[in-house]
Amino acid sequence: xxxxxxxxxxxxxxxxxxxxxxxxxxxxxxxxxxxxxxxxxxxxxxxxxxxxxxxxxxxxxxxxxxxxxxxxxxxxxxx
Amino acid sequence: xxxxxxxxxxxxxxxxxxxxxxxxxxxxxxxxxxxxxxxxxxxxxxxxxxxxxxxxxxxxxxxxxxxxxxxxxxxxxxxxxxxxxxxxxxxxxxxxxxxxxxxxxxxxxxxxxxxxxxxxxxxxxxxxxxxxxxxxxxxxxxxxxxxxxxxxxxxxxxxxxxxxxxxxxxxxxxxxxxxxxxxxxxxxxxxxxxxxxxxxxxxxxxxxxxxxxxxxxxxxxxxxxxxxxxxxxxxxxxxxxxxxxxxxxxxxxxxxxxxxxxxxxxxxxxxxxxxxxxxxxxxxxxxxxxxxxxxxxxxxxxxxxxxxxxxxxxxxxxxxxxxxxxxxxxxxxxxxxxxxxxxxxxxxxxxxxxxxxxxxxxxxxxxxxxxxxxxxxxxxxxxxxxxxxxxxxxxxxxxxxxxxxxxxxxxxxxxxxxxxxxxxxxxxxxxxxxxxxxxxxxxxxxxxxxxxxxxxxxxxxxxxxxxxxxxxxxxxxxxxxxxxxxxxxxxxxxxxxxxxxxxxxxxxxxxxxxxxxxxxxxxxxxxxxxxxxxxxxxxxxxxxxxxxxxxxxxxxxxxxxxxxxxxxxxxxxxxxxxxxxxxxxxxxxxxxxxxxxxxxxxxxxxxxxxxxxxxxxxxxxxxxxxxxxxxxxxxxxxxxxxxxxxxxxxxxxxxxxxxxxxxxxxxxxxxxxxxxxxxxxxxxxxxxxxxxxxxxxxxxxxxxxxx
Numbered sequence: 001x002x003x004x005x006x007x008x009x010x011x012x013x014x015x016x017x018x019x020x021x022x023x024x025x026x027x028x029x030x031x032x033x034x035x036x037x038x039x040x041x042x043x044x045x046x047x048x049x050x051x052x053x054x055x056x057x058x059x060x061x062x063x064x065x066x067x068x069x070x071x072x073x074x075x076x077x078x079x
Numbered sequence: 080x081x082x083x084x085x086x087x088x089x090x091x092x093x094x095x096x097x098x099x100x101x102x103x104x105x106x107x108x109x110x111x112x113x114x115x116x117x118x119x120x121x122x123x124x125x126x127x128x129x130x131x132x133x134x135x136x137x138x139x140x141x142x143x144x145x146x147x148x149x150x151x152x153x154x155x156x157x158x159x160x161x162x163x164x165x166x167x168x169x170x171x172x173x174x175x176x177x178x179x180x181x182x183x184x185x186x187x188x189x190x191x192x193x194x195x196x197x198x199x200x201x202x203x204x205x206x207x208x209x210x211x212x213x214x215x216x217x218x219x220x221x222x223x224x225x226x227x228x229x230x231x232x233x234x235x236x237x238x239x240x241x242x243x244x245x246x247x248x249x250x251x252x253x254x255x256x257x258x259x260x261x262x263x264x265x266x267x268x269x270x271x272x273x274x275x276x277x278x279x280x281x282x283x284x285x286x287x288x289x290x291x292x293x294x295x296x297x298x299x300x301x302x303x304x305x306x307x308x309x310x311x312x313x314x315x316x317x318x319x320x321x322x323x324x325x326x327x328x329x330x331x332x333x334x335x336x337x338x339x340x341x342x343x344x345x346x347x348x349x350x351x352x353x354x355x356x357x358x359x360x361x362x363x364x365x366x367x368x369x370x371x372x373x374x375x376x377x378x379x380x381x382x383x384x385x386x387x388x389x390x391x392x393x394x395x396x397x398x399x400x401x402x403x404x405x406x407x408x409x410x411x412x413x414x415x416x417x418x419x420x421x422x423x424x425x426x427x428x429x430x431x432x433x434x435x436x437x438x439x440x441x442x443x444x445x446x447x448x449x450x451x452x453x454x455x456x457x458x459x460x461x462x463x464x465x466x467x468x469x470x471x472x473x474x475x476x477x478x479x480x481x482x483x484x485x486x487x488x489x490x491x492x493x494x495x496x497x498x499x500x501x502x503x504x505x506x507x508x509x510x511x512x513x514x515x516x517x518x519x520x521x522x523x524x525x526x527x528x529x530x531x532x533x534x535x536x537x538x539x540x541x542x543x544x545x546x547x548x549x550x551x552x553x554x555x556x557x558x559x560x561x562x563x564x565x566x567x568x569x570x571x572x573x574x575x576x577x578x579x580x581x582x583x584x585x586x587x588x589x590x591x592x593x594x595x596x597x598x599x600x601x602x603x604x605x606x607x608x609x610x611x612x613x614x615x616x617x618x619x620x621x622x623x624x625x626x627x628x629x630x631x632x633x634x635x636x637x638x639x640x641x642x643x644x645x646x647x648x649x650x651x652x653x654x655x656x657x658x659x660x661x662x663x664x665x666x667x668x669x670x671x672x673x674x675x676x677x678x679x680x681x682x683x684x685x686x687x688x689x690x691x692x693x694x695x696x697x698x699x700x701x702x703x704x705x706x707x708x709x710x711x712x713x714x715x716x717x718x719x720x721x722x723x724x725x726x727x728x729x730x731x732x733x734x735x736x737x738x739x740x741x742x743x744x745x746x747x748x749x750x751x752x753x754x755x756x757x758x759x760x761x762x763x764x765x766x767x768x769x770x771x772x773x774x775x776x777x778x779x780x781x782x783x784x785x786x
Contacts, residue, residue: 021344028588028590029307029343030155030156030158030160030590032343032344032347032348033155033156033158033198033347034155034590034592035194035195035198035351037344037347037348037351038344038348046378046382048382048476048477048479048480049382049383049384049385049387049388049477050477050480050481051480052479052480052483053476053479053480053489053589055382055476059192059195060192060194060195061191061192061195061592061593061594062592062593063590063591063592063593064472064476064479064592064593065588065589065590066483066588066589069588069589069590
């Protein structure tokens, strides 16, 4: 398996696949319900003007989440 | 599959008209569809005990039979994260005693985003009720290169699937036809609960059927929900579970926690697996779509690190200018006409207590309620536009970082900003904040933002503060800015404090959808505006009217002897006595009993301070021109001959007005929006307390420093 990085460390504009949820309290249920599951592909669209929150594209729509949440999502960058 | 002949936990009587629930994700066009189906036959109210809007309408079948439609709040999942979602969940599960469990369910999905929208549908199919699936915004999807084979979807799910364009009224006839069918099929969709949680589901399902009297289908759906309930939101008005059920629930949750079972991943992904297969068969995405969409292009500007601020600033400026310029005309009109009406009544009735009650109490009180309407209408016109187009979510996205400094999230931004115009629409706008505690904190601090009613007080005090014929504009603006700054700093400071102490909660999430930009329907925006105005009149109107009459009574009684001047009348009235009564408390702030009267009458609205001062100091009330009053104030003295309105006192008084809660209309709205007297009373306490303490510090320090 390729190297995993935190979603928050992904360069803007790149694509990746979710591989693992880490951290003490695993990803909130709502994040999964919004379609962010292990194996789901996503695009990191942009950061908000002040650097937080982040905007990602997942399952064809746009979702925002805070950096603190993105830090607990390990992704595998795809080409 | 054998269909049960009887569905639901309560008997479906034939005399009752069928009840449909309309459900869907936020931004799927559900409200537009509701409006299209019910037209003007709508009733908007509240679910008892929670501040969630209850919308019920009547629609007619193809055969002219009336059908009840409940427009449930938008939800992403039945595992509720907000009071809105909790109400949707509870109504669908038949947990609410105030709302009948729907017989049939209309699920609206955004055709552009079928996969995620189907998640909620998938949960709802578990309920075992007849469902009609409505694929909304088919036109937009087609333009984006997405085609949905609805016939195929219908076959696979086994329920009616109706393509629709609610905003253009397309697809309504087939929808009504489907709704008119006496025999709606149940979905033959079946999915296997993941093996890891299956035993728990069946055990809980059995208990829910046996002990809580739920139908087998509802019980299974509820079992799935309960087991995966992660700090789910509970709201007042829903029936509690039987102890045996709770026991089983606790047992499994403890066991899973011990085993470190990731039930969320197991359950959610098994649902998405089913949905994924459905979509693979039915959604055809043509590769013609290349390059960024229009929405993407707009976003590169609107959320740009530099241009984003410019756009946000421009939009807010336009909103504020509109409120201040356009609201002024109708507000003056209302003012003039209530005055004219009062005069007319005065002329046509014989003098007496009853006449005064009607003119100075009731008519003035009604005027005091109606006067808020222009601002509310204009602000909600813009909020409707911001929400309808999708910009609202962008504003929250941009402002989130700043708001998170005090523990709030981006969604509190618009309500707080609106409060610069008037806290009432600002507080009413907090309904877009899902998190209950964030919403409450926003409501609590919103009145600290200096509203337009404080302006006349600031202006009068600045005029009295600075000697000389004309006040230099820069000084005026400088002091004014200072007051706005104090208020804003206070609001953020208290938000920070409340989020850390009183209303401590989970660190708020900012999991928010950024919907594609859309052109909102004119009718939807207009309806939104009128609804808000009506809600304000209905909910807050009576309280404001009542307190206005009490305040009038306090100033008008007991009657002074015949021929007394208004000044003398006010001085010996209950309000005047109250002024004397509170004098010991406000003397350390440099205020005497006459100012005290102003502080008390300000409860009707802060700007009343100005007119009260005119009466107290017997200055001619010239409306806009405060010059005579200004002279009257500068010559006002304490009994021992010291001047009353020293520059320090004027400044202290402004500080007091920045922080004190002196607006009955706001109190009334907070009472309605929080559903109890506890929060508005707390608000009066903490704000007025802060006002007193800060004024005390300013006055005493100022005196000590020789000002």
